[in-house]
Amino acid sequence: MNETGQGLTLSAPASIEEIAADGAIAQAAVDEAIRVVCGSPRTVDYLPAPGGYLAELSSPKGRWRLRGTTVATIEGDLWTWVGEPAFDIPELAGSWPVSPSLVDAARCVNGNGPLWFVRNSTGADAVVFDAPFTLPAPRHAIALGLARLAPDRDAARAVAAYAAWAGLGLRQEGSSLLLSSGDVIDGGALRPLVPTVTRNPALAREQDMFFDAAFPDRTVSYANGTLTVDNRFAAPGVVVAAVDSTHWRWSYSCEDLAELPWAFPARGLKRYGIESGELDLLRESIPRDEAAHLDATARAVLGLWQAVWVPDDERQLLVLFGALALPPLRSDVARAVLSGRAWEGDEVEAYARARGVALHPTEAGFSLAGLRLRREGERLLVED
Numbered sequence: 195m196n197e198t199g200q201g202l203t204l205s206a207p208a209s210i211e212e213i214a215a216d217g218a219i220a221q222a223a224v225d226e227a228i229r230v231v232c233g234s235p236r237t238v239d240y241l242p243a244p245g246g247y248l249a250e251l252s253s254p255k256g257r258w259r260l261r262g263t264t265v266a267t268i269e270g271d272l273w274t275w276v277g278e279p280a281f282d283i284p285e286l287a288g289s290w291p292v293s294p295s296l297v298d299a300a301r302c303v304n305g306n307g308p309l310w311f312v313r314n315s316t317g318a319d320a321v322v323f324d325a326p327f328t329l330p331a332p333r334h335a336i337a338l339g340l341a342r343l344a345p346d347r348d349a350a351r352a353v354a355a356y357a358a359w360a361g362l363g364l365r366q367e368g369s370s371l372l373l374s375s376g377d378v379i380d381g382g383a384l385r386p387l388v389p390t391v392t393r394n395p396a397l398a399r400e401q402d403m404f405f406d407a408a409f410p411d412r413t414v415s416y417a418n419g420t421l422t423v424d425n426r427f428a429a430p431g432v433v434v435a436a437v438d439s440t441h442w443r444w445s446y447s448c449e450d451l452a453e454l455p456w457a458f459p460a461r462g463l464k465r466y467g468i469e470s471g472e473l474d475l476l477r478e479s480i481p482r483d484e485a486a487h488l489d490a491t492a493r494a495v496l497g498l499w500q501a502v503w504v505p506d507d508e509r510q511l512l513v514l515f516g517a518l519a520l521p522p523l524r525s526d527v528a529r530a531v532l533s534g535r536a537w538e539g540d541e542v543e544a545y546a547r548a549r550g551v552a553l554h555p556t557e558a559g560f561s562l563a564g565l566r567l568r569r570e571g572e573r574l575l576v577e578d
Contacts, residue, residue, distance in 0.1 A: 397499060401520070429500075
């Protein structure tokens, strides 16, 4: 493949998975450019053209004509390549079951443009289109691309492939990659530009307990950005995420939510994810069993500490709003909040700061609002 600007050479890919990873960041950049420039909802009409199709792309923001090349034909679940393979890799020629890796690889070896399926009389054509839109800044692209990258893929190689594609200089210093854009990759992760926001799960837990006590058998409705509880409490609420039986999705990545004014503040999660390199804030879809920590993260980043789940057809919406005012912290409340799990030291410190109480050292650990916590290894537990 190409050589980057500072003499680092990117070797030819050895597998289709490696090709897919090589295109991850560039494809994230292209997809983000289309999202920003074209907006949603979008419609696409296709016109046959030599070697492929023209796509007439329309949205409330305007109309665009894109030229595309047919790279494969689809019949049933079988993908058959058109043309000669770009590399001597078996899956780049002949027929194979349709898979995300094939789609990503097809994009990579054809310039990383969007791949859309165009129906024909026997199935569909897989067509890679050009995308002459202004691309996001390198850091923006790298953050989104690394969020897409499978955990077992080589992040440094993906960054090098992006640098070659984008014409950026790249050099290595120890375990760090330095791009000519000024961005730095440390051990496969973006070096943060901003201080890390400290999650405060204890404060989130107390806010939830207080809300449950204030509205024990509540009826909740949410319409046009206003959250109403028991027809006696109303507050503006930000829809942050949509969660179904299997996956968590940030509202900014849900087509039916992203353009709603009451979801706009959730875009701050994406901005913070790009600035901090916290990739969970940038992943479009996260398995539900891996997302338990995300509501506390969202509360800390947005500074909205009260949360409620609102049913929405076959999913639930996480809505955040301004915290109810808590009374001064008592020992029994601190015990209820902190019992039942072990806490990191910085989590307890964040909770104490938020509640305006001192954290006093003891022989076994600390005391907080009269509650004693003992150390067990690196963590703190409520003393019996």
